[in-house]
Amino acid sequence: MKPWINEPEKITLEKIGFVYEIVSKDLGKYYIGQKKFWLKRKTKKKGEKRYSHRCVESNWRTYFGSNIKLLADVEKYGHDVFQRKILRICYSKAYMNYLETKFQFDLGVLFDKNSYNKIINCRITQKQLKKEDYRYMKYKDR
Numbered sequence: 001m002k003p004w005i006n007e008p009e010k011i012t013l014e015k016i017g018f019v020y021e022i023v024s025k026d027l028g029k030y031y032i033g034q035k036k037f038w039l040k041r042k043t044k045k046k047g048e049k050r051y052s053h054r055c056v057e058s059n060w061r062t063y064f065g066s067n068i069k070l071l072a073d074v075e076k077y078g079h080d081v082f083q084r085k086i087l088r089i090c091y092s093k094a095y096m097n098y099l100e101t102k103f104q105f106d107l108g109v110l111f112d113k114n115s116y117n118k119i120i121n122c123r124i125t126q127k128q129l130k131k132e133d134y135r136y137m138k139y140k141d142r
Contacts, residue, residue, distance in 0.1 A: 001060070001062060001079045002079070002080070002083075002084070002137050003084065004020070004084045004086050005083065005084065005085040005086065006085060006086040007086060007096075008086075008089060010059075011037050011050055013038065013055060014091055015033050015037055015090070015091060015094050016036060016037065016085045016090050016091055016092055016093055016096060017034060017036035017038075017060075017089075017093075017098045018034065018035060018037070018060075018087070018088060018089050018090060018096070019032070019033070019034050019086075019087045019088045019090065019092055019096060019100045019103060020032070020033055020035060020084060020085060020086050020087060021033070021083055021084075021085045021087055021103075022064065022065055022070065022083070022084050022085075022116075023082065023083045023085070024073070024081050024082050024083070025076070025083070026077070026081050027059055027073065027077070027081070027114070028114050029051055029070075029073070030068055030114065030115060030116065031065050031070050031116035031117060031118055032087075032100065032103050032104050032107065032109060032115075032117055033065050033066065033067075033100065033113070033117075034090075034096050034097070034099075034100040035058065035060045035063050036060070036096075037057065037058060037059060038055040038056065038058060039055070039056055039058045039071070040053055040054070040055055040056075041053070041054055041056050043057075044099055045054070060096075064082070064084070064137070065116070067116045068118045068119075069116055079113075087099075087103060090128055092128075092129070093128075094124050094125075094128035094129050094130075095129060095130070096124050097114050097123075097124050097130065098122070099121040100122070101120060101124075104117055104120050105120065
């Protein structure tokens with residue numbers, strides 16, 4: 001399996017996840033999504049009452065999206081037909097949600113028959129976005 005285009009050399013806990021694009025030039029189709037680098041796991045030691053939380057790396061290195069039709073095409077045509085590209089690394093979950101939605105609207109995925117995306121679902125509040133996210137968006141997204 002080919003690695004992601006723009007894959008970071010090192011991921012740290014401050015990097016929450018990324019927005020990505022999966023493209024098949026042979027099929028002429030694409031998908032925009034997001035993936036977290038880390039998952040929180042609860043563990044309880046034997047004899048203790050409290051759970052402890054730890055972060056473990058997700059399956060992002062081998063991930064091919066959550067869309068059923070996309071996964072069926074990956075299974076049918078193979079991994080090599082698809083190109084996976086990281087569009088933006090994100091440092092907060094709200095910013096990752098915002099960027100995924102922004103890319104989907106900018107590309108018009110709901111109007112494009114070549115898009116695997118058939119729904120755009122996002123709920124973000126102003127309080128969730130950090131000032132650092134806004135400063136980053138202001139200069140990088142335009």
